[in-house]
Amino acid sequence: MYGVTRVLGIEGGYKGFYARNTIPLTPKVVNDIHKRGGTILGTSRGGHDTSKIVHSIQDRGINQVYIIGGDGTQKGASVIFEEIRRRGLKVVVAGIPKTIDNDIPVIDRSFGFDTAVEEAQRAINAAHVEAESVENGIGLVKLMGRYSGFIAMYATLASRDVDCCLIPESPFYLDGKGGLYEYIEKQLKENGHMVIVIAEGAGQELLSESMQQDASGNKLLQDVGLWISQGIKDYFSKQKKMTINLKYIDPTYMIRAVPGNAADNVYCTLLAQSVVHGAMAGYTGFTSGLVNGRQTYIPFYRINEKQHKVVITDRMWARLLSSTNQPSFISNKEVIEDRKEHISGEEKNEETQLLDDENCADVVPENVDDSHP
Numbered sequence: 001m002y003g004v005t006r007v008l009g010i011e012g013g014y015k016g017f018y019a020r021n022t023i024p025l026t027p028k029v030v031n032d033i034h035k036r037g038g039t040i041l042g043t044s045r046g047g048h049d050t051s052k053i054v055h056s057i058q059d060r061g062i063n064q065v066y067i068i069g070g071d072g073t074q075k076g077a078s079v080i081f082e083e084i085r086r087r088g089l090k091v092v093v094a095g096i097p098k099t100i101d102n103d104i105p106v107i108d109r110s111f112g113f114d115t116a117v118e119e120a121q122r123a124i125n126a127a128h129v130e131a132e133s134v135e136n137g138i139g140l141v142k143l144m145g146r147y148s149g150f151i152a153m154y155a156t157l158a159s160r161d162v163d164c165c166l167i168p169e170s171p172f173y174l175d176g177k178g179g180l181y182e183y184i185e186k187q188l189k190e191n192g193h194m195v196i197v198i199a200e201g202a203g204q205e206l207l208s209e210s211m212q213q214d215a216s217g218n219k220l221l222q223d224v225g226l227w228i229s230q231g232i233k234d235y236f237s238k239q240k241k242m243t244i245n246l247k248y249i250d251p252t253y254m255i256r257a258v259p260g261n262a263a264d265n266v267y268c269t270l271l272a273q274s275v276v277h278g279a280m281a282g283y284t285g286f287t288s289g290l291v292n293g294r295q296t297y298i299p300f301y302r303i304n305e306k307q308h309k310v311v312i313t314d315r316m317w318a319r320l321l322s323s324t325n326q327p328s329f330i331s332n333k334e335v336i337e338d339r340k341e342h343i344s345g346e347e348k349n350e351e352t353q354l355l356d357d358e359n360c361a362d363v364v365p366e367n368v369d370d371s372h373p
């Protein structure tokens, strides 16, 4: 359509700009890539040397740069865009939101998220089958989500087999009234089994603090799945003298490695075509994505101004609580504070904009435990 004859793929993430060869991306090379998981270009963490990257873009005579990845990648793209602008180069920089975590703000969802939620169903289903087959069975599934629990929340909502979903945004506690152990005991007594989903970033404040970071500067997390498995086993064997059968499933990399599903493949086509149209129309410094179902170009500064996280005082989390019947682990006071924070000024999010304040009673979810300090 635009008469482009040369498209280069940069290998291995940002460091590939200055450390490795390029791959010519011809129609033949990319023809079947949507049927494979992973990336034919390779990926890496760290290695964002802005000056070297922009030198390499200049040296190679590249005039449009399309950068595919998660929230960190979009930040890196923005820094490249600023440097290109500073040098006065005529080079477009555009971002494509691709991450299973769905932690990129503004847009409806990132490419890969839908697939991850779908694939997580298989693990949750396995956990349910295993838990149901034994006496006092607990199926525990760990899902990805370092800082945001979208995969865990949506996988839980989709499955309906989950009795408790733990995410980074919703602090929880183990012992005492309204705690996780009490809830597990109740579920086992009532149903004989239960399924727990935990996002990898959940409850990290309860584990010993890790100071380590990966090459991109992301905090290296402790394995919360192993930790909580051990905690539950110890609690029931030592404190309750009760036999439980806990099966822990960690499908995280298996989920990330699958090819995109149909919905994600359609979304990917839409993102790819739109981002090229945007660049060809002369836009730069933007990420392409759906907002309220409409294709948009969002300036990097808007994409990168905050982290996208589950808002636990919004309706989606309330829907989850009422679907699992788990304790909310938060007090009325915390809910009200949190709502104030999220409803203030222009920060009103899409969910809360559906009703004006005057249409709302002072609603606090019924299942909020008011008794815990």
Ligand SMILES: Nc1ncnc2c1ncn2[C@@H]1O[C@H](COP(=O)(O)OP(=O)(O)OP(=O)(O)O)[C@@H](O)[C@H]1O
Pocket (backbone or CB within 6 Å): 013, 014, 015, 044, 045, 046, 047, 048, 069, 070, 071, 072, 073, 074, 075, 076, 077, 079, 098, 099, 100, 101, 215, 216, 218
């Ligand atoms: N603030 C930043 N400035 C420049 N580069 C950054 C910044 N944050 C991250 N990057 C770079 O972006 C790349 C990807 O970042 P990161 O490893 O955090 O993954 P991501 O894009 O968030 O995707 P995911 O976490 O979903 O795998 C890395 O090369 C990292 O160095």
Ligand SMILES: O=P(O)(O)OC[C@H]1O[C@](O)(CO)[C@@H](O)[C@@H]1O
Pocket (backbone or CB within 6 Å): 070, 099, 100, 101, 144, 145, 146, 200, 214, 256
């Ligand atoms: O172990 P790795 O390859 O650094 O990736 C783990 C991280 O990648 C992500 O899946 C995003 O791709 C995060 O949810 C997770 O914390």
